[in-house]
Amino acid sequence: xxxPRFLIIxxxxxxxxxxxxxxxxxAVPISEHEEASRRLYKAHGFCVQNSSAPxxxxxxxxxTKQEPxxxxxxxxxxxxxxxxxxxxxxxxxxxxxxxxxxENEVMTVVDYCNQKHQQADLDLWAYEAxxxxxxxxxxxxxxx
Numbered sequence: 690x691x692x693p694r695f696l697i698i699x700x701x702x703x704x705x706x707x708x709x710x711x712x713x714x715x716a717v718p719i720s721e722h723e724e725a726s727r728r729l730y731k732a733h734g735f736c737v738q739n740s741s742a743p744x745x746x747x748x749x750x751x752x753t754k755q756e757p758x759x760x761x762x763x764x765x766x767x768x769x770x771x772x773x774x775x776x777x778x779x780x781x782x783x784x785x786x787x788x789x790x791x792e793n794e795v796m797t798v799v800d801y802c803n804q805k806h807q808q809a810d811l812d813l814w815a816y817e818a819x820x821x822x823x824x825x826x827x828x829x830x831x832x833x
């Protein structure tokens with residue numbers, strides 16, 4: 690199996706930092722990083738494998754909105770970050786930003802975006818709330 694391109698750089702950076710600092714201060718234990726990345730990798734594989742190919746009738750619509758929305762919801766659900774009843778679980782999402790300074794900030798943004806974008810179409814709700822939450826500082830943290 691190949692590692693997706695978007696994971697190669699963060700994994701390389703993580704390993705180079707770990708090699709450079711054998712005893713980092715105030716660092717999150719390596720096992721927590723491995724756990725999160727392992728869950729992301731498994732969720733990605735599961736969601737790609739179980740995605741259905743769009744029919745020719747709705748191919749254009751599904752490729753622009755529905756397909757990425759279904760993928761985002763699938764990955765978030767499989768990582769334990771999303772429930773269909775209440776959307777993103779703010780506390781669990783905040784745990785992925787442990788190295789960042791303000792857990793309450795992450796939880797506030799996630800709760801706000803959940804409420805703002807809540808809708809009957811669960812895939813679009815997950816997608817729009819994700820885009821909302823990652824439009825600011827959380828998006829920058831994810832790219833780091």
